Amino acid sequence: METDWAAKNLQVIRTLMERGAVYRRALAPVMGAIGLTGVVAAGVAGMLDLRAPRSLAAFWMGVASLCLAEAFWLIRCQALKDSELFWSPPTRRVVQAASPAFFAGFAAGLIFLVIGPGGPLAIWLLVPGWMALYGCALHAAGFFMPRGFKLFGWAFIGVGCLLGAALCLIGPPPVIGVNWAMGALFGAPHLAYGVYLYFTEKDRNAT
Amino acid sequence: MNPKPFFQLDRVIHEKGRLPIMSLLAATPELSFTELREALKMTDGNLSMHIKTLQEAGFVSVTKTFHNQRPLTTCSLTPNGRRAFAGYIDLLEQIVRQARDAE
Numbered sequence: 001m002e003t004d005w006a007a008k009n010l011q012v013i014r015t016l017m018e019r020g021a022v023y024r025r026a027l028a029p030v031m032g033a034i035g036l037t038g039v040v041a042a043g044v045a046g047m048l049d050l051r052a053p054r055s056l057a058a059f060w061m062g063v064a065s066l067c068l069a070e071a072f073w074l075i076r077c078q079a080l081k082d083s084e085l086f087w088s089p090p091t092r093r094v095v096q097a098a099s100p101a102f103f104a105g106f107a108a109g110l111i112f113l114v115i116g117p118g119g120p121l122a123i124w125l126l127v128p129g130w131m132a133l134y135g136c137a138l139h140a141a142g143f144f145m146p147r148g149f150k151l152f153g154w155a156f157i158g159v160g161c162l163l164g165a166a167l168c169l170i171g172p173p174p175v176i177g178v179n180w181a182m183g184a185l186f187g188a189p190h191l192a193y194g195v196y197l198y199f200t201e202k203d204r205n206a207t
Numbered sequence: 208m209n210p211k212p213f214f215q216l217d218r219v220i221h222e223k224g225r226l227p228i229m230s231l232l233a234a235t236p237e238l239s240f241t242e243l244r245e246a247l248k249m250t251d252g253n254l255s256m257h258i259k260t261l262q263e264a265g266f267v268s269v270t271k272t273f274h275n276q277r278p279l280t281t282c283s284l285t286p287n288g289r290r291a292f293a294g295y296i297d298l299l300e301q302i303v304r305q306a307r308d309a310e
Contacts, residue, residue, distance in 0.1 A: 006302040009226065013296065016230035016246075 027145075028197035030074050034067045035191025041066075042183020051175045053123040054113060060130075060182055061109045093144045101137035105130050124172040127181050131160030134186075152193060159185060212301045219264045220295045224249070224257045229284070229292050232267065237283040258282060266291055 041063040050056055079086040108129055112122065135156030142150030163185070220229050227247050231238060238246075244254050261267035266288030270281045284292065 006299045006306070009221075010296070010299050010303065012226065013230040013233075013299075016227050017234035 026078060026197075027149075028194050030071045030194075031190050031197055032194030033070045033074060035187050035189070035194050037063065037067050037070060038187020038190060039183050040187075042179050042187055045179035045182075046176070049176065050179060053120075053175060054116065056123055056175065056178050057109050057112045057126060060178075061106070061113075063182075064105075090144055094141045097140035097143060098137040101133045101140065105133040105137075108133070120172040120175045121167065123175060123178055124167050124181075125164065127178060127185065128160040128162075128164035128167065131156050131163065131185060135160060152189075155189070212298045212305070216298050217291055217295050219260060219266065220291060222257075224253065225261055228254075228257055228261065228282075229266065229288070229295075232282060232284045233289065233292050237270075237281045240280040240282065243282060261288070264288075264291075 041060075045056070045059055050059055075091070076086050079088070108126065112126055135153045135158075138153030138156060139150050140153075142153055163181075220226055228243060231243060231246055240254070240258075243249075243258075244251065247254065249257075258267060258269060262269055265285060267282055268285050270283075272279050272281070
């Protein structure tokens with residue numbers, strides 16, 4: 001009988017310690033940088049008049065890689081500043097949770113690059129596909145992050161599904177619009193969320 | 208079974224309300240009062256009372272600062288608190304081990 005409560009207490013401690021070790025890096029600079037990169041990239045793609053489907057896919061996959069590199073660098077700087085491990089258990093859990101959906105998005109882009117374009121609808125459908133998968137990645141990571149992140153993920157999933165349905169029902173607009181869609185649907189929300197977090201990230205802990 | 212480990216358990220930590228606080232604080236450098244309250248679903252009064260007890264035992268340190276003109280209370284384990292918590296877990300593990308050996 002005595003072992004029951006002792007084992008239960010140990011389980012409670014384990015669960016709480018896992019829950020307590022939430023991912024605590026400041027996300028405002030990360031979101032802001034990703035958002036700014038997305039918006040600037042949309043402008044650059046528009047100026048370059050990027051409309052060949054393969055070039056578009058390659059360009060936006062490159063932008064995504066750049067955003068990942070920025071996030072990595074900013075988080076590493078924060079960890080160094082706080083004298084904490086970069087590859088901490090919460091960081092590991094966040095990366096593990098988000099990886100499958102990120103991998104699926106990368107694979108979808110790669111398949112598109114290899115197999116080649118199948119008309120404007122195909123490249124257009126990559127946008128809602130990426131959005132939904134990215135939303136899934138954010139939602140999964142949100143289990144180990146402060147509140148709000150899961151909701152942000154749901155927003156991407158919802159908008160991705162709506163966009164996908166609209167494209168299938170109405171038909172795709174001109175291919176050049178993919179750049180503006182990426183800027184408006186990926187860049188701008190990140191920028192807005194970054195600004196929101198900048199003003200609220202510390203405040204929500206105040207009491 | 209040797210009852211000794213049970214009697215050695217720190218009564219300040221070995222309390223339903225305080226053990227979760229110690230567990231959460233052991234996993235992170237510091238947590239705000241709000242984060243603790245939300246994680247443990249405790250009332251302000253109940254949480255304050257337990258934190259005060261832990262503070263008096265020298266296990267928890269409380270820092271009060273201001274951020275954007277709003278008070279910010281953060282709690283963290285003291286080195287003494289970390290040692291006591293580690294000792295508490297060791298004793299629990301001993302109890303579980305003894306009971307399993309006895310079976």
